[in-house]
Amino acid sequence: MDKIDYQAILERISEEIKPFCGKGKIADYIPVLAKVPANQFAMAITTVTGEEYVIGDSEVEFSIQSISKVFTLTLAMKKLGDDIWKRVNLEPSGTSFNSLVQLEYENGIPRNPFINAGAIVVSDAIYDGRGKTKNQIIRFVRDLSGNNSLYFDEEVAESERKFGHRNRAMANLTKSFGNLNNMADEVLDIYYHQCAIGMNVLDLSRSFLYLANEGVNSRTNERVISGRQTKRINSLMLTSGLYDAVGDFAYWVGLPGKSGVGGGIVAVVPSVLSVAVWSPELNESGNSLVGVKALELFTTYAQNSIF
Ligand code: GLN
Numbered sequence: 001m002d003k004i005d006y007q008a009i010l011e012r013i014s015e016e017i018k019p020f021c022g023k024g025k026i027a028d029y030i031p032v033l034a035k036v037p038a039n040q041f042a043m044a045i046t047t048v049t050g051e052e053y054v055i056g057d058s059e060v061e062f063s064i065q066s067i068s069k070v071f072t073l074t075l076a077m078k079k080l081g082d083d084i085w086k087r088v089n090l091e092p093s094g095t096s097f098n099s100l101v102q103l104e105y106e107n108g109i110p111r112n113p114f115i116n117a118g119a120i121v122v123s124d125a126i127y128d129g130r131g132k133t134k135n136q137i138i139r140f141v142r143d144l145s146g147n148n149s150l151y152f153d154e155e156v157a158e159s160e161r162k163f164g165h166r167n168r169a170m171a172n173l174t175k176s177f178g179n180l181n182n183m184a185d186e187v188l189d190i191y192y193h194q195c196a197i198g199m200n201v202l203d204l205s206r207s208f209l210y211l212a213n214e215g216v217n218s219r220t221n222e223r224v225i226s227g228r229q230t231k232r233i234n235s236l237m238l239t240s241g242l243y244d245a246v247g248d249f250a251y252w253v254g255l256p257g258k259s260g261v262g263g264g265i266v267a268v269v270p271s272v273l274s275v276a277v278w279s280p281e282l283n284e285s286g287n288s289l290v291g292v293k294a295l296e297l298f299t300t301y302a303q304n305s306i307f
Pocket of ligand 1: 064065066067097098116160167195259260261262286
C-alpha cells in the first residue's frame with residue numbers, strides 16, 4: 001500500500017473547512033473562554049511510528065476542558081481497576097453533558113465518566129488532597145505529552161469556579177446520594193483545574209498516543225495502562241466521548257474521540273495514530289463545529305477509521 005501523505009491531507013482539510021468557519025458559537029458560559037478569538041484552526045497528527053504533522057494555528061494553546069476527563073479516568077483505572085464502575089456507569093447519556101435530571105433519576109450514579117457528573121466522581125476517586133492530586137494530574141499530562149511546561153490556567157479555573165453553578169449542584173446532588181467521598185468544593189477544585197489545562201494541538205495528539213498504542217507511550221516506551229484498559233477507554237470514547245452527539249460522530253468520523261468546550265477534539269486510530277483538532281466555535285452539542293468536519297474529512301481522505 002502507498003504511504004499516506006498526511007501533510008497533503010491536512011492541507012486539503014484546512015482549505016475545505018473554510019466555509020464552515022463562522023458558523024458556530026464560542027462557549028460563553030465560562031466567561032474567560034468567550035474571550036478566545038473565533039477564527040482559528042489547527043490540526044496535528046502523531047503516528048505510533050513517530051511521525052508528526054501539523055497545520056494551522058498549531059502554536060496556540062487552548063483550554064482542553066472535557067478532554068481532561070480521559071486523563072483522570074486513566075488515573076482512576078490505574079488506581080482502582082474495574083472498581084471505578086461501582087460508582088459510574090458505562091452507557092451513553094443521550095442528554096447534555098451537564099444535565100441534572102438524569103443524575104437524580106439514577107440515584108447519583110452518573111451515566112458515564114465523560115459527562116460532568118461522571119468526571120466529578122472520577123476526580124473524587126483519585127482525590128488525595130488538593131495539592132497532591134493536582135500535582136499528580138499535571139505531572140501525568142506533562143509525561144504523556146512530553147511537554148514539561150504544561151500548566152493549569154488559573155484564570156480559566158477561577159472563571160469555572162465562579163460560574164460553575166450547575167457543576168456545584170451536580171457535585172452536591174451526587175454527594176447527597178453518597179457517591180462522593182470528599183467535600184464537593186474540594187473535588188470541584190480538582191475538576192476545574194483539570195479542565196483548565198492549556199495545550200496546543202501537537203501536545204494534545206502526543207498525549208493521546210498511548211491510546212493508539214495499546215497503552216504504551218510510544219515516544220518513551222513507557223507503559224501507561226494495560227492493553228485491556230486501553231481497549232476499554234477507547235470503547236468509552238466511542239460511545240460517550242462527544243456527549244449526545246456521539247452517534248453523529250461515530251457515523252461521520254468513525255473513530256473513538258473526546259471533545260471539550262474549548263473547541264478541541266482528539267481521536268484515535270488504534271495501532272496507527274492520534275489526531276487532534278482545534279477550532280473554538282461550537283455546534284449545538286458543545287463540540288467544535290469545524291473540528292468535527294475536519295475529522296470527517298480526515299477519515300475520508302486517509303481512509304483511516306475503525307470500521
Ligand atoms: N469545564 C467544563 C464544564 O464543567 C467542561 C465541559 C465540557 O468541555 N464539555 O462545564
